[in-house]
Amino acid sequence: MNRFTLxxxxxxPIFARLYTAQTTSLFGDAxxxxxxxxxxxxxxxxxxxxxxxxxxxxxxxxxxxxxxLAGAIADRFDRKQIMVITHVIRMVIVGLLPFVTxxxxxxxxxxxxxVFNAFFTPTYxxxxxxxxxxxxxxxxxxxSSATYQLLGVLGPGIAGSVxxxxxxxxxxxxxxxxxxxxxxxxxxxxxxxxVEQSQQSLSKGRTWRDIKNGTxxxxxxxxxxYSLFMQLVASIAGAQILVNTVGYVQGxxxxxxxxxxxxxxxxxxxATISAVAVGAINRRxxxxxxxxxxxxxxxxxLLPANYAxxxxxxxxxxxxxxxxxxxxLPTQTLIADRIPTVAQGRVYGAHFAWSHxxxxxxxxxxxxxxxxxxxxxxxxxxxxxxxxxxRSANYLSTIRAFSRTxxxxxxT
Numbered sequence: 001m002n003r004f005t006l007x008x009x010x011x012x013p014i015f016a017r018l019y020t021a022q023t024t025s026l027f028g029d030a031x032x033x034x035x036x037x038x039x040x041x042x043x044x045x046x047x048x049x050x051x052x053x054x055x056x057x058x059x060x061x062x063x064x065x066x067x068x069l070a071g072a073i074a075d076r077f078d079r080k081q082i083m084v085i086t087h088v089i090r091m092v093i094v095g096l097l098p099f100v101t102x103x104x105x106x107x108x109x110x111x112x113x114x115v116f117n118a119f120f121t122p123t124y125x126x127x128x129x130x131x132x133x134x135x136x137x138x139x140x141x142x143x144s145s146a147t148y149q150l151l152g153v154l155g156p157g158i159a160g161s162v163x164x165x166x167x168x169x170x171x172x173x174x175x176x177x178x179x180x181x182x183x184x185x186x187x188x189x190x191x192x193x194x195v196e197q198s199q200q201s202l203s204k205g206r207t208w209r210d211i212k213n214g215t216x217x218x219x220x221x222x223x224x225x226y227s228l229f230m231q232l233v234a235s236i237a238g239a240q241i242l243v244n245t246v247g248y249v250q251g252x253x254x255x256x257x258x259x260x261x262x263x264x265x266x267x268x269x270x271a272t273i274s275a276v277a278v279g280a281i282n283r284r285x286x287x288x289x290x291x292x293x294x295x296x297x298x299x300x301x302l303l304p305a306n307y308a309x310x311x312x313x314x315x316x317x318x319x320x321x322x323x324x325x326x327x328x329l330p331t332q333t334l335i336a337d338r339i340p341t342v343a344q345g346r347v348y349g350a351h352f353a354w355s356h357x358x359x360x361x362x363x364x365x366x367x368x369x370x371x372x373x374x375x376x377x378x379x380x381x382x383x384x385x386x387x388x389x390x391r392s393a394n395y396l397s398t399i400r401a402f403s404r405t406x407x408x409x410x411x412t
Contacts, residue, residue: 007143008136008139009132009136009139009140009143010143012131012132012133012136012140014131014189014190014191015128015131015132015136015140017185017186017188017189018124018127018128018131018185018186018189019140019143019144019147020185021083021087021181021182021183021185021186022124022144022147022182023147023151024178024181024182024185025087025090025120025178025179025182026147026148026151027151027158027159027178028090028094028175028176028178028179028182030151030158030159031159031162031163031171031172031174031175031178032094032097032113032172032175033159034159034160034163034171035097035159035163035168035169035171035172035175036052036055036097036106036110037052038163038168038171039097039100039106039168039169040052040055040103040106042168043100043101043102043103043106044103051103051106054107055106055107055110056363057360057363058107058110058111058114059110059111059114059117060356060359060360060363061111061360062111062114062115062117062118063114063117063118063121063352063353063356064353064356064357064360065118065353066115066118066119066353067118067121067122067349067350067352067353067356068211068214068215068346068349068350068353069211069349070118070119070120070121070122070123070349070352071122071123071126071210071211071214071345071346071347071348071349071350071352072210072211072214072345072346072349073119073123073345074122074123074126074127074345074346074348074349075126075210075342075343075344075345075346076210079123079126079127079130079345080186080187080189080191082119082120082123083120083123083124083127083183083186084183084186084187086116086117086119086120086123087120087179087180087182087183087186088179088180088183089116090113090116090117090120090179091176091177091179091180091183092176093109093112093113093116094109094113094172094175094176094179095172095173095176096109097109097169097172097175098169098170098172098173118352121352122345122348122349122351122352123345125141125332125348125352126344126345126347126348126349128140128141128144128336129336129341129344130341130344131191137333137336138333138336141329141332141333141336142275142276142278142280142329143275145275145325145328145329145332146272146275146276148275150268150272159171162174210346211346211349211350213343213346214343214345214346214347214349214350215350215354217339217343217346217347217350218335218347218350218351218354221334221338221339223287223288223334223338224331224334224335224338224339224351226288226291226392227287227288227291227327227330227331227334228331228351228354228355229388229392230291230292230294230295230327230331230392231327231328231331231355231358232358232361232362232388233295233298233299233327233385233388233389233392234294234295234298234299234323234324234327234328235355235358235359235361235362236299236358236362236365236366236381236384236385236388237298237299237301237302237320237323237324237381237382237385238298238320238324238359238362239359239362239363239365239366239381240302240362240366240369240370240377240378240381241267241302241317241320242363242366243363243366243367243370244366244369244370244377244378245260245263245264245317246260247370247374248305248306248313248377248378249263249310249313251374252306252374252375253309253310253313255310259310262310262314263310263313263314263317264317266314266315266317266318266321267317267318267320267321267324268321269318269321270317270318270319270320270321270322270323270324270325271321271322271324271325272321272325273321273322274294274321274322274323274324274325274326274329275325275329277322278290278325278326278329278330287330287331287333287334287337288330290326290330291326291327291330291331292389292392293323293326294322294323294324294325294326294327294328294330295323295326295327295385295389296323296389297319297320297322297323297326298319298320298321298323298324298327298385299323299382299385299386299389300382300386301316301317301319301320301323302316302320302378302379302381302382302385303378303379303382303383303386304316304379305378305379305382306375306376306377306378306379328355331351331355332348332351335347335348335351365381365384366381369381
């Protein structure tokens with residue numbers, strides 16, 4: 001690329017409206033989790049951390065179980081309708097949260113909320129290449145990811161200020177309004193977003209075949225399979241950061257909530273910068289090379305973290321955030337590159353499920369390391385990641401040799 005074109009995709013009016021809807025619902029997500037944290041403390045007091053960790057587990061469970069089905073449905077039905085329906089139902093669910101009086105009610109509503117989030121996200125990811133075209137989808141995916149990361153940094157702070165102004169429970173009504181606005185924006189898209197001309201019946205046999213086909217295609221492509229393995233490496237390091245940073249900052253360094261916020265903001269800023277950079281360089285480097293670089297970067301950033309003071313830790317987490325997105329973004333783009341349009345929904349759904357399964361493995365590992373190796377949890381997490389990276393070195397060489405063979409065959 002000769003010039004920076006990350007925002008060029010917003011000239012596409014359909015994608016611009018879809019992107020605006022996604023940004024609005026992302027702000028709604030920030031309101032959801034800030035409001036949930038406050039509500040959990042209101043109902044559970046000192047045990048609010050247990051409530052939040054249980055809610056996160058339910059979130060990942062919904063993603064793993066239902067995302068493959070969501071991807072299969074996205075390949076056969078109007079994606080605009082799917083996204084509108086999921087937004088409207090999520091609006092209703094968060095509208096019920098202000099009336100919660102028991103912790104079990106939180107669990108039911110959060111699981112239901114993420115059931116429909118599991119249907120929305122793969123559908124949205126598969127729709128980006130559909131509306132932007134072959135030339136612009138890498139930049140569109142990068143812009144969407146950069147916005148996700150930026151709101152991950154800024155969103156909770158904004159949402160916290162809003163909650164302080166309107167009240168803990170009232171914030172959920174604004175949350176519901178954000179989903180309604182996003183639903184209206186998607187509903188006004190001018191085209192039917194369907195990859196097949198005729199709507200297919202939702203038969204059990206056909207649906208199961210599509211789900212199986214999504215996973216088969218995901219693991220059948222050598223480059224995508226390698227990138228998915230690198231996401232396992234990145235999730236091991238990322239879970240260490242999300243689970244054990246607060247203990248290191250407040251327990252080991254004896255600092256407070258503000259400093260913890262700075263460290264996690266550095267992680268988010270690194271991810272945002274990385275999303276912009278990956279979108280800008282686009283095809284200058286092989287996607288598997290960028291993925292390997294990202295996995296190595298986040299893993300190595302973890303290695304000296306147990307011996308870092310606050311400024312050094314912030315620098316390390318900035319690099320780690322950049323590495324995280326260097327893994328995630330090219331993997332999404334590889335699916336758009338290498339999977340036919342008619343099958344992208346089911347593959348994005350399978351990818352969403354498998355990548356969250358890695359986190360379901362990595363979160364307990366991070367918790368175990370953090371509780372048994374209080375002074376060296378980051379170092380051991382890094383060593384596990386480095387061992388997996390060493391195991392993958394031969395596999396990457398095989399992929400590159402296979403790609404060169406295909407290129408020579410095409411030339412011949």
